[in-house]
Amino acid sequence: MSAVPEPILEIKSVSKFFGGLAANSDVSFTMDEGMILGLIGPNGAGKTTLFNCITGYYPPTKGEILFKGQRLNGMTPDQVCKLGMVRTWQKVRPLAKLSVLDNVVVGALVRTGSVPEAREIAREQLHVVKMAHKADFLAGGLPIGERKKLEVARVLATKPDLLLLDEVMGGLNPAESEDIIQLILDIKKRGLTQMVIEHDMKAIMRISDRIVVLNSGEKLAEGAPQEVVSNPEVVTAYLGEAHV
Amino acid sequence: MRPSPQSRGLALLPVVLGVAAVVALAILPKYVESPYALQLMVLFFLAVIQGEAWNLIGGYGGQYSVGHAAYFGIGAYTVIVLLQSKGLAPWWGLFPALLLAVVVAAIVGSITFRLRGPYFVLASIAVAEIFRLAALNWKQLTNGAEGILLSGIPPLVIGGAQITDFSSKVPFYYMGLALAVVTVLVTIWFQGSKLGYYLQAIREDQDAANSLGIPLTFYKNVALMISAFFTAFAGALYGLYVGFIDPQTAVGLDISVQIVLTAIIGGIGTVLGPVVGAALLVALSEALRSNVLTDLLIGSGLVDAGSGIGQFLRDNLSHAHMLIYGVLVALTILYMPDGVLGGIKNQLRKRRSRAAAAGGAA
Amino acid sequence: MTIFLQSLLSGVLIGGAYALIGVGLTIIFGVMRIINFAHGDLVMLGMYASYFLFTLGNVDPFVSIIFVFPLLFLFGAILQKTVINKVLNALPQNQILLTIGIGLILSNTMMLLFTSDYRIISTTYSSGSFRLGEISVSTPLLLSFVITAAVTAVLYWFLLKTDTGQAIRATAQDRDAAQLMGVNVKRMSVLATGIGAGLAAVAGSLISPTYYIFPQVGQPFTLKAFVIVVLGGMGSVMGATVGGVLIGATESLAGAYISSGLKDLVVYVLFLLILLFKPAGLFGKSRV
Numbered sequence: 001m002s003a004v005p006e007p008i009l010e011i012k013s014v015s016k017f018f019g020g021l022a023a024n025s026d027v028s029f030t031m032d033e034g035m036i037l038g039l040i041g042p043n044g045a046g047k048t049t050l051f052n053c054i055t056g057y058y059p060p061t062k063g064e065i066l067f068k069g070q071r072l073n074g075m076t077p078d079q080v081c082k083l084g085m086v087r088t089w090q091k092v093r094p095l096a097k098l099s100v101l102d103n104v105v106v107g108a109l110v111r112t113g114s115v116p117e118a119r120e121i122a123r124e125q126l127h128v129v130k131m132a133h134k135a136d137f138l139a140g141g142l143p144i145g146e147r148k149k150l151e152v153a154r155v156l157a158t159k160p161d162l163l164l165l166d167e168v169m170g171g172l173n174p175a176e177s178e179d180i181i182q183l184i185l186d187i188k189k190r191g192l193t194q195m196v197i198e199h200d201m202k203a204i205m206r207i208s209d210r211i212v213v214l215n216s217g218e219k220l221a222e223g224a225p226q227e228v229v230s231n232p233e234v235v236t237a238y239l240g241e242a243h244v
Numbered sequence: 245m246r247p248s249p250q251s252r253g254l255a256l257l258p259v260v261l262g263v264a265a266v267v268a269l270a271i272l273p274k275y276v277e278s279p280y281a282l283q284l285m286v287l288f289f290l291a292v293i294q295g296e297a298w299n300l301i302g303g304y305g306g307q308y309s310v311g312h313a314a315y316f317g318i319g320a321y322t323v324i325v326l327l328q329s330k331g332l333a334p335w336w337g338l339f340p341a342l343l344l345a346v347v348v349a350a351i352v353g354s355i356t357f358r359l360r361g362p363y364f365v366l367a368s369i370a371v372a373e374i375f376r377l378a379a380l381n382w383k384q385l386t387n388g389a390e391g392i393l394l395s396g397i398p399p400l401v402i403g404g405a406q407i408t409d410f411s412s413k414v415p416f417y418y419m420g421l422a423l424a425v426v427t428v429l430v431t432i433w434f435q436g437s438k439l440g441y442y443l444q445a446i447r448e449d450q451d452a453a454n455s456l457g458i459p460l461t462f463y464k465n466v467a468l469m470i471s472a473f474f475t476a477f478a479g480a481l482y483g484l485y486v487g488f489i490d491p492q493t494a495v496g497l498d499i500s501v502q503i504v505l506t507a508i509i510g511g512i513g514t515v516l517g518p519v520v521g522a523a524l525l526v527a528l529s530e531a532l533r534s535n536v537l538t539d540l541l542i543g544s545g546l547v548d549a550g551s552g553i554g555q556f557l558r559d560n561l562s563h564a565h566m567l568i569y570g571v572l573v574a575l576t577i578l579y580m581p582d583g584v585l586g587g588i589k590n591q592l593r594k595r596r597s598r599a600a601a602a603g604g605a606a
Numbered sequence: 607m608t609i610f611l612q613s614l615l616s617g618v619l620i621g622g623a624y625a626l627i628g629v630g631l632t633i634i635f636g637v638m639r640i641i642n643f644a645h646g647d648l649v650m651l652g653m654y655a656s657y658f659l660f661t662l663g664n665v666d667p668f669v670s671i672i673f674v675f676p677l678l679f680l681f682g683a684i685l686q687k688t689v690i691n692k693v694l695n696a697l698p699q700n701q702i703l704l705t706i707g708i709g710l711i712l713s714n715t716m717m718l719l720f721t722s723d724y725r726i727i728s729t730t731y732s733s734g735s736f737r738l739g740e741i742s743v744s745t746p747l748l749l750s751f752v753i754t755a756a757v758t759a760v761l762y763w764f765l766l767k768t769d770t771g772q773a774i775r776a777t778a779q780d781r782d783a784a785q786l787m788g789v790n791v792k793r794m795s796v797l798a799t800g801i802g803a804g805l806a807a808v809a810g811s812l813i814s815p816t817y818y819i820f821p822q823v824g825q826p827f828t829l830k831a832f833v834i835v836v837l838g839g840m841g842s843v844m845g846a847t848v849g850g851v852l853i854g855a856t857e858s859l860a861g862a863y864i865s866s867g868l869k870d871l872v873v874y875v876l877f878l879l880i881l882l883f884k885p886a887g888l889f890g891k892s893r894v
């Protein structure tokens with residue numbers, strides 16, 4: 001063990017092909033504990049695909065993923081979750097016929113066999129996302145803003161070390177987005193590490209410690225927020241398709 | 245949110261009602277001696293057991309097995325074959341029967357749970373058909389299509405005292421009642437357990453469930469094994485009670501369909517849905533079999549007894565129960581996909597959400 | 607070797623009818639993504655239709671397909687419009703349960719109307735056969751195979767060369783895209799169900815001279831049709847054609863070399879193996 005802290009996540013030359021299409025090609029970067037990494041890029045750049053590869057949803061075609069020094073290749077999503085890394089879904093996936101509280105209880109049960117204890121954890125997390133008053137509602141009937149918050153509460157309940165948030169602000173109004181930004185910053189204060197996919201550049205600049213830009217599956221740029229936005233290549237890639 | 249004393253009292257109500265119902269059922273044979281009534285009750289208990297058992301994997305887990313006849317048949321055949329050809333008393337024969345069903349469930353589950361949606365349904369049917377064909381063709385063991393006629397059940401003797409000689413329907417009544425109560429209690433436990441939460445999450449969205457740390461096949465398998473255990477138990481009771489089994493009536497597709505129907509008609513994923521479904525189905529098929537329905541139609545003046553239709557109904561309706569089941573499946577799916585209790589539960593929840601929304605706004 | 611060739615030939619000949627059944631199922635699935643569990647019962651209806659045309663009208667079963675196809679086409683189309691159409695967006699398991707219910711209604715209605723007695727059609731050629739070297743060829747099976755091939759050829763022509771056929775294929779490929787291109791997908795669903803039902807019934811007519819006819823005869827055909835369709839790749843017409851012949855041959859060889867009672871069992875085991883190891887089918891591309 002060296003004195004330098006090991007990165008919590010290492011992505012090493014990850015590629016993912018769908019037939020002839022390279023959704024990710026040769027992507028590498030690392031994340032340190034406690035940081036927020038912004039993952040940006042135009043639609044179809046391969047951001048969600050990268051989440052899918054990291055969390056064991058797809059096996060990467062090439063490359064290696066290390067989480068807390070452990071190789072993840074070949075692991076299933078549930079094993080990855082147990083190790084402490086969990087993702088939200090861009091297209092939200094509430095457990096529609098369960099109540100809001102029960103959705104979060106399901107997340108909490110990965111750390112405990114006791115349902116009462118899981119309910120306690122779930123109530124706390126609903127407080128964190130300010131949805132305690134909706135606990136008994138059916139998840140399927142929530143408006144989009146609250147579905148996104150429910151996604152976050154549910155993954156928080158799994159007690160993760162690393163959170164992957166896929167466009168949790170997509171489709172929200174400015175007030176709701178601001179809530180989510182505060183939530184992400186609060187989560188950071190608690191020492192959790194986060195990788196955030198987001199289209200809203202202002203938001204991503206505010207929250208990110210570091211930004212990785214994907215374009216057509218490849219890593220186009222990486223650096224501090226200011227560095228990245230002044231990178232001419234990023235500007236062309238973005239202005240080509242920007243629709244924030 | 246703390247439950248108010250009032251709501252705590254309300255929460256006790258189902259317990260009180262449940263205990264009262266079980267006590268009433270337990271003393272019923274003291275007052276009702278009609279073998280016909282007891283027969284109906286035994287059939288009802290058997291249907292409850294099967295419906296509740298299927299409900300665990302099908303209703304809560306959303307894994308629509310249309311092949312539960314396989315486990316029913318394993319229970320019936322194992323106990324009956326061991327009794328008939330080896331003279332093994334059924335209470336001992338139950339152990340290998342249930343064990344076999346659970347082991348088969350684990351194997352079948354490991355294979356078929358990798359499939360989703362319609363593919364899983366098809367695979368479950370194929371598995372049950374494989375067992376039916378095996379029962380049909382393994383003649384030395386099963387006597388093939390002719391089936392096995394049980395020559396008798398040895399009396400149950402405990403500590404020198406004879407408990408029962410199984411000559412009346414009463415012992416089957418109590419066994420059926422006991423097992424039905426156990427399956428309902430197991431379902432209540434299941435619903436509030438980690439296992440139950442995980443199965444419901446799997447039903448709602450397998451990928452989301454998987455990402456939240458749920459190993460899908462493992463939990464589906466556990467639920468299927470419990471389900472197979474009780475389904476096989478029901479099969480064994482059925483075989484002993486009727487005293488005759490053959491591949492069609494113990495492992496046929498009709499059995500699988502009846503089991504699914506019992507659960508969906510009452511309401512899948514609810515504790516009492518299969519009880520309601522069992523009551524409806526048993527009452528209905530009895531009404532058909534005994535021509536009660538025809539008599540009603542004639543009595544009400546809708547159909548003329550002397551007419552061709554009246555005669556036709558009298559001759560045929562008594563063995564039309566599979567036709568009626570088909571109509572019921574279709575109607576349930578088209579107009580009541582959540583079943584009787586599911587529909588009520590949805591209504592209540594809607595009302596509660598509305599009340600909560602109104603309260604939140606105030 | 608003779609046994610092998612003999613069973614292979616009978617299997618391929620019966621496989622022609624299986625192919626029609628499978629193609630019907632795959633067209634319905636392709637257009638609506640619904641698995642029709644009443645499919646075997648449509649085969650049964652075709653058998654009964656031919657039986658009554660033969661006994662009451664003296665129509666040869668092979669000729670009867672001229673009446674049976676339109677009759678069952680109409681039946682399928684009405685069934686789609688009145689019932690199946692209502693569950694197009696339901697859960698797949700509910701769709702299956704609905705069609706299982708329809709199948710129960712069909713077979714049990716037939717039982718009420720015509721009892722569960724076994725019936726046979728005895729034409730002059732029903733038990734006819736001729737020898738080809740050491741192999742005996744059953745006349746009715748050979749005739750049925752030839753007609754199957756002709757029906758299949760007409761079907762391919764319809765699907766590939768006519769506008770309606772192309773619209774059906776477009777709908778099967780991508781329902782939404784077809785709708786955007788101006789295809790009336792609702793009409794295609796009705797047509798597809800009609801054609802699927804008609805083909806299943808025609809297969810029933812063609813095998814009616816060599817089978818016992820009774821209300822429950824359809825059930826095994828339903829499962830077999832799935833095996834065929836899964837083998838050929840769900841939604842692939844070509845795959846179902848080849849799959850039908852392959853399953854016919856497999857079953858016949860299993861009957862000869864293992865036991866005739868276990869030939870269906872062999873087919874179902876094969877089915878599970880395909881589902882597990884080759885879910886996209888041997889030929890087609892899975893669109894699931």
Ligand SMILES: Nc1ncnc2c1ncn2[C@@H]1O[C@H](COP(=O)(O)OP(=O)(O)O)[C@@H](O)[C@H]1O
Nearest residue numbers: 018021023041042043044045046047048049050
């Ligand atoms: N399961 C899949 N099969 C085939 N192509 C896919 C699949 N998932 C994503 N893609 C393709 O990969 C590319 C990247 O998609 P995605 O990762 O969703 O982009 P982003 O999240 O950056 O918008 C797109 O062209 C998309 O069509």
Ligand SMILES: [Mg+2]
Nearest residue numbers: 047048049090
């Ligand atoms: Mg995306």
